[in-house]
Amino acid sequence: MPDERPDDQTARLVRAAQRGDTLAMAELLDLLAPYVGRVCAPIALDQGADAAQDALVAVFKSLRALKDPAALHGWVRAIAVREAVRTAHRAARTVPADLSALPARGDPQLSADISDVLDRLSPEHRAVLMLRDVEGLDERTAAALLGVRTGTVKSRLHRARDTFRKAWTS
Amino acid sequence: MNERWPTIDLDPVRRLHALAAGIRGAHVTEAHVDAPFERVWSLLGDLEGGFGQVVTDMERLRVVHRQGERVEALARSRYGMRARLRGVQRPGWCWLQSRFLLIGVAATPEGPGTRVAFTGGVRLPSRAALISLGVRREGVRSVENLTALL
Secondary structure, three states, X not given: OOOOOHHHHHHHHHHHHHOOOHHHHHHHHHHHHHXXXXXXXXXXXXXXXXXXXXXXXXXXXXXXXXXXXXXXHHHHHHHXXXXXXXXXXXXXXXXXXXXXXXXXXXXXXXXXXXXXXXXXXXXXXXXXXHHHHOOOOOHHHHHHHHOOOHHHHHHHHHHHHHHHHHHHHO | OHHHOOOOOOOHHHHHHHHHHOOEOOOOEEEEEOOOHHHHHHHHOOOOOHHHHHOOXXXXXXXEEEEOOEEEEEEEEOOXXXXXXXXXXXXXXXXXXXXXXXEEEEEEEEOOEEEXXXXXXXEXXXXXXXXXXXXXXXXXXXXXXXXXXX
């Protein structure tokens, strides 16, 4: 179906996969794996591959529960973030408390070395940062996805800027 | 901006686990073999040759159509069943299904050797489910066959 729109193609694949067509499932996996990798890596860091695999396992185990194929993207994102945060916590990375804050969008430090920035944050903070700067979500949506209050995300984003910069430039 | 963010390219063995998780009754047999990926895939990627020697449920397999990664093959199982398998094949990945059969093979370099994974079996007609009888045994046998050929 060469003229098919990408959204229509994805919806068709989801429906076929839900009906038990394993080739459609494999095709869906090819579509989703890079996206899940982009969501999980900034949150789970060294455990990114484990997180992405666990997320995709969860996706394919519960694919039949997805009622609206158009909601696939957001549904997969929620699963991937959850699995990445869980995997990162399981790995028990320690994070300095005074650096558990986020740089602002477009912060030059952020674009200088994103890996170094991520390394200094808690998994939840990394998730907020990724959801905001990669996925383009607002704080409210990010908070809902992570199961925390909007105020918490907002104040962290706001307050963190100076703290982060001081730590970075000291 | 996004190109600076870390990302993960999930290897085929991990992908096979993810896909098998959505198939009721499927089991993934995974092993490390002491041979480089190129050597391993020269066998597993040869559908009409080495593939059938490793996945021994297939007595004979003949590729009838290939377009890019998509492949269609006629197979005859050692139990006499015939099957028209359709699927995708690329280096490190092979996923084939017919109405009654499912075959999944994955491989990825691991140090100087290769990590391989097998899944599949007799499929409940047109469903994402396998008859669980013998799926573990087949996987172990495939690893043994592959090791013996290397």
